[in-house]
Amino acid sequence: MEIKTFHGGVHPAEHKELSKESPLTPLLPKGELVYMTNQHIGKPASPVVKKGDHVLAGQLIAEAGGFVSANIVSSVSGTVKAVEPRKNASGGSAMAIVVENDGEYTLAEGVGVESDTANLSNQELLAKIQKAGIVGMGGAGFPTHVKLTVKAPEKIDYVIANGAECEPYITCDDQLMRTRSAEIVEGLEYMLRLFPNARGVVVIENNKPEAIAAMEKACQGHDRVYVQPVLTKYPQGGERSLITVITQKHLKLGMLPADAGCVVDNVGTVYAIYRAVKFNEPLMERGFTVSGDAVRNPGNFWVKIGTSHQELVDACGGFEQEPKKVLSGGPMMGFAMTGLEAPICKNNNALTCLTVDEVEIAESEMTACLRCGRCSRACPLGLSPQLMQVAAIRKDYDRYEHKLYGLDCIGCGCCTYGCPAKRPLMQLFKTTKAEIMAMKKR
Numbered sequence: 001m002e003i004k005t006f007h008g009g010v011h012p013a014e015h016k017e018l019s020k021e022s023p024l025t026p027l028l029p030k031g032e033l034v035y036m037t038n039q040h041i042g043k044p045a046s047p048v049v050k051k052g053d054h055v056l057a058g059q060l061i062a063e064a065g066g067f068v069s070a071n072i073v074s075s076v077s078g079t080v081k082a083v084e085p086r087k088n089a090s091g092g093s094a095m096a097i098v099v100e101n102d103g104e105y106t107l108a109e110g111v112g113v114e115s116d117t118a119n120l121s122n123q124e125l126l127a128k129i130q131k132a133g134i135v136g137m138g139g140a141g142f143p144t145h146v147k148l149t150v151k152a153p154e155k156i157d158y159v160i161a162n163g164a165e166c167e168p169y170i171t172c173d174d175q176l177m178r179t180r181s182a183e184i185v186e187g188l189e190y191m192l193r194l195f196p197n198a199r200g201v202v203v204i205e206n207n208k209p210e211a212i213a214a215m216e217k218a219c220q221g222h223d224r225v226y227v228q229p230v231l232t233k234y235p236q237g238g239e240r241s242l243i244t245v246i247t248q249k250h251l252k253l254g255m256l257p258a259d260a261g262c263v264v265d266n267v268g269t270v271y272a273i274y275r276a277v278k279f280n281e282p283l284m285e286r287g288f289t290v291s292g293d294a295v296r297n298p299g300n301f302w303v304k305i306g307t308s309h310q311e312l313v314d315a316c317g318g319f320e321q322e323p324k325k326v327l328s329g330g331p332m333m334g335f336a337m338t339g340l341e342a343p344i345c346k347n348n349n350a351l352t353c354l355t356v357d358e359v360e361i362a363e364s365e366m367t368a369c370l371r372c373g374r375c376s377r378a379c380p381l382g383l384s385p386q387l388m389q390v391a392a393i394r395k396d397y398d399r400y401e402h403k404l405y406g407l408d409c410i411g412c413g414c415c416t417y418g419c420p421a422k423r424p425l426m427q428l429f430k431t432t433k434a435e436i437m438a439m440k441k442r
Helices: 122-131 172-179 181-192 209-219 239-247 267-279 309-315 358-365 374-378 385-393 397-403 414-418 425-441
Strands: 024-027 033-036 060-063 078-087 093-101 158-162 199-205 225-230 262-266 285-291 299-304 325-328 350-354
Touching (some): 033 078, 158 181, 158 267, 172 181, 199 209, 262 267, 285 309, 374 385, 385 397, 385 425, 397 425
Parallel strands (some): 158 199
């Protein structure tokens, strides 16, 4: 099959060899588990338990705060230790539910019990997904039931399972596709029930031949599902990039994927849908990569939501060398962490520990903009980072938003990566976007 790609993008060093052959190893947490109530886009969930309550694995502990929100369940059995503010991976704090793990992992009634899926109505299928608290597991954390509830389901042409995994170092989705390919296809078939005219397509970068082979084998006999290999290039896994590759349509700025006849979900999300629909299993655990040159034994884990990042590092044998920078996520779109005590949330997929701080080096080498245009050529959205930078520095927010479409920046970091002047473009754009959104709220 033809290998496709999109305009723009960059080719950072992959570093996937550190963990790509490491299987998804189940990790049973030893310490307390912390469940942030805001681990999704939308309104935070509202706690429905209190200190001293005994909870079971799969039991609802925080209820969705509205339609654009998501339920949160306990991933272990134990006792609620506290309902209080805790720090998250980004260093901020939010209300959280702390559960003392009893080590028994006793499941709540009905969780894990196989159900008859043949006669489920679309409404019942969506209700299962909503009840399970499934969100986008590629990083965004958007509630999946909202994404699957579109105004005109008959106008959806493609349901795209995103297995590109283009971020350097991260390999948990690669392992998921290699070992749970049949389940991903079945989850995709459940999604296709909602969209009568759509085809399901699993998009995988061509640096994952084992995953491509496994998924192609799993797709055999499924007429509406196929695999599309794509060129290894960052950010191939971005929604807009995927839609361009599959449909040859360029999503206009401000449009949603559904406007182009597409629904896009990470393969981890599709797998979670399979577990929720077939086994009444809420989102309690996920694939997770711990990698980087500072880690003694990089690897992939099947980890329970709420586990601390420290426990993952310990499971890798600790640090080979003290890291200079620890990132939640990968080096392109991840963010620096101040500590490892923060819990893993539904939308966290990796911890990258590095002995060299590339940002610190870039800051020491930064010069004035050279006006070379590399940032514009690299931008997958066709924006003008050079002009956006000027507007952002001048705080000309009207021009930034309405003339340069700066709010459509996806923060992929291609402009920063390709800049020979070492300008911190992505960081500036993230700050500017936050300031504009704060002004709009006020």
